[in-house]
Amino acid sequence: MPLDLNAVGKSSAPKTVSWKADEALLYAIGVGAGQDDPLAELAFTTENSDGVEQRVLPTFGAILTQFRGASKLDIGTFNPAMLVHAEQSTNLAGALPASGELEVSSTITGIYDKGSGALVVSETTGREPGAGEPLVTTRSALFIRGEGGFGIPGPRDEWAVPERDADVVLEASTRPDQALLYRLSGDHNPLHSDPAFASRAGFPRPILHGMCTYGVVGRVLLNALADGDPARFDTLSGRFSKPVFPGERLRISVWNDGDRHLFRVNGERGDVVLDRGSFVLRSA
Known part of the structure; x- marks a missing residue:
């Protein structure tokens, strides 16, 4: 049985996380907070520093909803080895509290034919107890190779690199043990820690989680463009295009457009690793 196109519109029962x-x-340290300067991001890495209130990196919202809270929805049968995380978006209505609870549910919003494969798009929301509107909304796209050919085209993406040099170029480091730190936030896929598993998948060594790269980039952009204020975070989105190996440096090219910033991330070997990026801020 192939992919079930009738899965579009199906939602999971609410689950509390x-x-x-x-x-x-731990999540903040896993995406590099305090890595280059242990005193530079104490609001994200400590809870008891004098005069510093603990704050939460906005991209932690994707971990809480999509990776901890979301129930799996049946989309038919396919070879899981052919599945890759293709796109990710995280939207927050306000800053996440240091501790708390969310009621999480997911919906399949589309299954699209991309020729060589299928793109399965879902939306996950997390609401605080008693709240009407979600605090966190994530959108994720999974690409499943070999499952195309059913003739349902997806929406057009109008993102394009501006025809000028980047307005800002930022650098971000990753540690050789970054994946070992990041996996403690819940993603224990051996592709990111087991050399034998990574070899079977065609890699010379374990690769960094795409969502770790996403979190590193989100943290660097927040610090550089919003003075590290999570309350100004609106939306971060991007498309995963190439793997990053732990220990590599990242180069983030940013084009400013008001409160929206387009970005593209290159790895140490020159490959574009996170593409079609958009970072939207709320006014201070």
């Missing part, structure tokens, strides 16, 4: 302050701190 909770977190404590230490989990938010």
Whole structure:
């Protein structure tokens, strides 16, 4: 049985996910907070620094909703080895508390024919208890190779690199053990830690989680463009295009367009690793 195109519109039953302050701190360290300067990001890495209130990196919202809270929805049968995380978007209505609880549910919003494969798009929301509107909304696209050919085209993406030099170029480092730190936030896929598994997947060594790269980039952009204020974070989106190996440096090219910033990320070997990026801020 192939992909079930009738899965579009199906939603999961609400599920409650909770977190404590230490989990938010661990996530921040997992995406590089305090890595270059242990005193530079104490609001994200400590809970008891004098005069510093603990704050939470906005991209932690994707971990809470999509990777901890979302129930799997049946989309038919396919070879899981042919699945890759293609796109990710995270939207916050406000800053995440240091600890709390969300009611999470997911919906399949589209299954599209991309020729060589299928793109399965879902939306996940997380609401605080008693709230009407979601605090966190994530959108994710999974590309499943070999499952195309059913003739349902997807929406057009109008993103394009501006015809000028980047307005800002930022650098971000990753540690050789970055994947080992990041996996403690919940993603234990051996592709990112087991050399034998990575070899079977065609890589010379374990690769960094795409969502770790996404979190590193989100943190660097927040610090550089919003003075590290999570309350100004609106939306971060991008498309995963090439793997990053732990220990590589990242180069983030940014084009400013008001409160919206387009960006593209290159890895140390020159490949574009995160493409078609958009970072939207709220006014201060």
